[in-house]
Amino acid sequence: MTQQSLAPILVTGGTGRTGGRQARRLLDRRIPGIDGSRREGAPFYWHDSGTWPRALDGASAAYLCYSPDLALPGASLVIARFVESAAEAGVQRLVLLSGRGEDGARAAERSVQGPRLLTLNDVAAELSAATGRRIEFLPCSGGEFGTDLANDGVPGTAGTGMWAAPAKAVLR
Numbered sequence: 001m002t003q004q005s006l007a008p009i010l011v012t013g014g015t016g017r018t019g020g021r022q023a024r025r026l027l028d029r030r031i032p033g034i035d036g037s038r039r040e041g042a043p044f045y046w047h048d049s050g051t052w053p054r055a056l057d058g059a060s061a062a063y064l065c066y067s068p069d070l071a072l073p074g075a076s077l078v079i080a081r082f083v084e085s086a087a088e089a090g091v092q093r094l095v096l097l098s099g100r101g102e103d104g105a106r107a108a109e110r111s112v113q114g115p116r117l118l119t120l121n122d123v124a125a126e127l128s129a130a131t132g133r134r135i136e137f138l139p140c141s142g143g144e145f146g147t148d149l150a151n152d153g154v155p156g157t158a159g160t161g162m163w164a165a166p167a168k169a170v171l172r
């Protein structure tokens with residue numbers, strides 16, 4: 001493991017479903033993590049930029065799990081400002097949790113992605129190359145996506161049709 005890979009990684013939403021998994025994986029691999037949530041340590045608030053510098057201090061990379069939701073008005077602006085702060089702090093890599101395709105979510109993705117646009121198939125190919133595992137992007141219907149969420153224990157989501165452009169990544 002290189003010295004650079006031992007630099008801390010900021011996990012926003014580290015007490016939540018996806019961030020919690022990232023935090024546990026970092027722990028397993030003995031990579032230092034910085035918690036970015038309101039409950040742990042020094043609190044991190046998406047809507048209080050005064051709490052960002054501590055979270056970004058020394059971080060080499062960051063996992064961005066925005067709350068309450070990327071699709072809400074103003075979210076992409078917060079993400080754009082956060083990306084700017086992260087770049088100024090020297091963070092080299094950002095990963096944004098997104099993928100439902102609403103306008104607001106896409107605007108936030110562009111803030112993180114910069115000028116190189118990637119389709120979800122491109123992302124799957126890049127992930128396959130980096131991990132050595134075959135990862136495919138399979139589109140699924142809103143109903144299927146709702147069922148997946150329900151199976152994951154998210155209440156009231158099965159078959160609601162509220163997911164306009166769902167995405168699904170499959171590991172092989």
Ligand SMILES: NC(=O)c1ccc[n+]([C@@H]2O[C@H](COP(=O)([O-])OP(=O)(O)OC[C@H]3O[C@@H](n4cnc5c(N)ncnc54)[C@H](OP(=O)(O)O)[C@@H]3O)[C@@H](O)[C@H]2O)c1
Nearest residue numbers: 013015016017018037038039045046067068098099100105
């Ligand atoms: N639109 C899209 O394309 C798209 C796609 C995928 C996911 N998402 C969004 O991603 C999130 C789901 O991720 P998840 O399931 O991993 O999270 P989750 O289990 O819902 O947990 C949310 C996490 O964010 C933290 N948090 C909540 N409000 C916060 C705030 N104002 N400032 C800072 N941290 C805050 C919580 O910790 P504390 O309570 O300790 O602060 C918790 O760790 C949802 O917002 C979902 O809508 C959007």
